[in-house]
Every structure is written in structure tokens, then in C-alpha cells.
Amino acid sequence: MILLLGASGYLGRAFADELRRRGYGFIPLTRRALDYGDFSRLFNYVRKVQPEFLINAAGYPGRPNLDACESAHELALSANTLLPQTIARVCLMTHTAWGHVSSSGIYTGAKVFDHGVLLLEKDLNQPRLRQRLAEQPEFVRGFTEGDAPNFTFRDGWCNFYNGTKALAEEMIRGVGRSYLWRPGILFSEQDEPRNLLTRIQQYPKVYDSINSLSHAGDFARACLNLWEREAAFGVYNVVNPGVISNREVVEMIQRILKPQRQFEFWKDEREFYHFGARAPRSHCLLDITKLLNTGEEMRPVTEALEDTLHHWHAASPPAALAAP
Numbered sequence: 088m089i090l091l092l093g094a095s096g097y098l099g100r101a102f103a104d105e106l107r108r109r110g111y112g113f114i115p116l117t118r119r120a121l122d123y124g125d126f127s128r129l130f131n132y133v134r135k136v137q138p139e140f141l142i143n144a145a146g147y148p149g150r151p152n153l154d155a156c157e158s159a160h161e162l163a164l165s166a167n168t169l170l171p172q173t174i175a176r177v178c179l180m181t182h183t184a185w186g187h188v189s190s191s192g193i194y195t196g197a198k199v200f201d202h203g204v205l206l207l208e209k210d211l212n213q214p215r216l217r218q219r220l221a222e223q224p225e226f227v228r229g230f231t232e233g234d235a236p237n238f239t240f241r242d243g244w245c246n247f248y249n250g251t252k253a254l255a256e257e258m259i260r261g262v263g264r265s266y267l268w269r270p271g272i273l274f275s276e277q278d279e280p281r282n283l284l285t286r287i288q289q290y291p292k293v294y295d296s297i298n299s300l301s302h303a304g305d306f307a308r309a310c311l312n313l314w315e316r317e318a319a320f321g322v323y324n325v326v327n328p329g330v331i332s333n334r335e336v337v338e339m340i341q342r343i344l345k346p347q348r349q350f351e352f353w354k355d356e357r358e359f360y361h362f363g364a365r366a367p368r369s370h371c372l373l374d375i376t377k378l379l380n381t382g383e384e385m386r387p388v389t390e391a392l393e394d395t396l397h398h399w400h401a402a403s404p405p406a407a408l409a410a411p
């Protein structure tokens with residue numbers, strides 16, 4: 088039996104769907120049923136039910152977005168750093184194997200070959216780098232699991248949400264029999280607030296950034312496969328390979344979903360941070376060679392996005408809008 092924490096959330100539901108598809112018995116534990124952030128309660132519960140694996144898909148990414156974490160420090164720290172630390176201690180003491188959902192957002196930028204040397208470029212959106220990515224993508228490399236995160240409290244420049252995620256990795260990395268899975272920005276077929284494809288369609292203006300993305304179902308499947316095939320415990324980047332900009336995602340949405348609205352873009356970073364966002368965002372690329380070397384296959388990001396949009400389930404319009 089598998090214990091799933093955060094099953095009511097966006098990624099938690101993706102894990103629950105995948106577990107159901109595989110016919111696994113699992114307990115989708117909610118905070119309402121058990122305050123799993125409390126060490127003694129979780130310890131006694133895990134000792135009692137003895138799960139063969141525990142998945143931590145719980146956390147606080149901010150509502151409606153990570154800007155909310157800037158004014159909810161205690162909540163973000165408790166859900167994103169202290170909770171994984173508590174789970175790590177419980178799993179260590181009960182010899183339970185487990186996996187934790189981390190984030191690609193603990194990095195910003197990518198690594199770029201310059202005269203044969205790999206240099207760190209922190210700003211993926213600078214025109215020179217965007218041109219390089221378009222013309223010579225083979226000269227740009229994502230961060231590997233061995234690269235130190237560079238968008239953390241230690242770096243002095245990050246947002247509070249990603250700071251708490253990086254701190255969690257620092258505290259639990261290498262503790263017990265654990266996986267640290269790093270997704271990129273998540274998307275899926277279901278129209279809902281956490282989904283990148285929903286957010287892009289709802290933003291008044293889109294910021295044309297580049298990021299590694301993960302299809303939520305592909306992510307859950309790959310994470311479970313790592314455990315099932317007994318891959319070595321440790322950190323794994325789990326994203327759909329390839330590079331795509333938000334502008335290209337918008338073009339795909341226009342071509343496939345044919346929405347009524349026109350899309351506008353923030354002119355530049357200055358305008359975006361003045362009107363569209365409060366806390367700094369990370370924009371980064373992750374390398375998944377380590378994941379692929381375990382035998383896992385990941386669809387290229389453009390293929391995954393195309394397929395997702397062709398199977399798009401639009402949410403029903405809110406009742407107030409549907410009424411005459």
C-alpha cells in the first residue's frame with residue numbers, strides 16, 4: 088500500500104490517477120483526516136499502516152500564485168520546508184521509502200557553451216541567449232542534478248516560495264531511502280488554476296519566458312517508474328525535454344483551441360515586474376540525462392503540449408457568467 092500526502096492538490100490528483108491506473112492500493116491522506124505535519128501523529132500513523140512507499144505531493148505554492156508566499160512566510164516555510172523535514176525523519180525512523188516533489192524553480196538560467204567552455208547564464212530571456220537557443224540549441228544545456236541550485240535564500244536573489252523549496256532539498260537530500268523529484272512548470276488536459284495552459288489563457292498579458300515544463304501525468308508516471316524499477320534513490324529532474332517559449336505555447340493554443348480572445352504580451356521584464364508580478368521568477372532549463380539513463384522515456388515538450396491541447400477539457404463557465 089502507498090501513502091499519498093497532498094492527494095487533493097493538482098499534482099496529488101495526477102499521482103492518484105496514475106496509482107489508480109496501475110491498480111495500486113493507496114491512501115490519499117488529507118490534513119483534515121490527520122494533521123500529517125505533526126511529527127508524532129505522522130510517525131504513529133506510518134508505523135500503524137506500514138506503507139511500502141510514501142509520496143509527498145503536499146506543499147504551498149501560493150494562491151493564486153507564488154506571490155502569495157511573499158506575505159505568508161510562516162505558511163510557506165511550514166508546508167514547503169518543515170513538512171518535508173518531518174516526513175524525512177518519520178521515513179528514516181520507520182525505514183519507509185518515499186518520494187518528495189521538489190521544483191525546478193530552485194534554479195534560474197541555463198549553461199551555455201562559449202568558446203568550448205560551459206558558462207552559467209542566469210537570465211534565459213536576454214535576447215542574445217534567446218537567439219542562441221533558437222539557432223544553436225545544442226550549445227545550451229540544462230542544469231543537472233549535480234549542479235548547485237542558484238535561486239535560493241543563500242544566493243540572496245530568489246522568491247520566498249522557491250527559497251523554501253531549496254531549503255527543503257538542502258535538509259532532506261540524502262536522508263534515508265528517498266527520491267527528490269523536480270518537475271518543471273506543470274501542465275495537463277484539465278482546465279484548472281494550477282495548470283500553465285489555464286494560466287496562460289487567463290493572464291491579461293503573457294510574459295514571454297522560457298522554462299522547462301512537465302506534463303503532470305508524465306511526471307507522476309516517471310516518478311512511480313523510478314520507484315517501481317528500483318532506480319537508485321536520490322535527486323531526479325523530471326521534465327519533458329526540449330525548449331519552448333510562452334509565445335510558442337500561445338501560438339499552439341491559438342492554432343488548436345482557437346479561442347475568441349487576442350493575446351497580448353508584456354513588453355519587457357520591467358513592465359512585467361511593474362504590473363504583472365511581485366516576486367522575482369526563475370526561468371530555467373533542466374537536464375534529464377540521469378532520468379533517461381534509468382530507462383525512462385519522456386515525450387518531447389512540443390509533442391506533449393500538442394497532445395494535451397488536442398485533449399483539452401475546458402472548465403464549465405462559472406454559473407454567474409452562464410446566467411442570462
Ligand SMILES: NC(=O)c1ccc[n+]([C@@H]2O[C@H](COP(=O)([O-])OP(=O)(O)OC[C@H]3O[C@@H](n4cnc5c(N)ncnc54)[C@H](OP(=O)(O)O)[C@@H]3O)[C@@H](O)[C@H]2O)c1
Nearest residue numbers: 093095096097098099117118144145146147166188190273
Ligand atoms: N504546480 C506547479 O506548477 C508546481 C511546480 C513545481 C513544483 N510543485 C510542487 O508540487 C507540490 C504540489 O503542488 P500543487 O500545485 O499540487 O499544489 P496544490 O494544488 O495547492 O496542492 C497542495 C496540497 O498540499 C496539501 N497541503 C499540506 N500542507 C499544506 C499547507 N500548509 N497549505 C496548503 N496546502 C497544504 C493540501 O492537501 P490536503 O490539505 O488535502 O492534505 C493541498 O491540496 C508542492 O510541493 C509544489 O511546490 C508544483
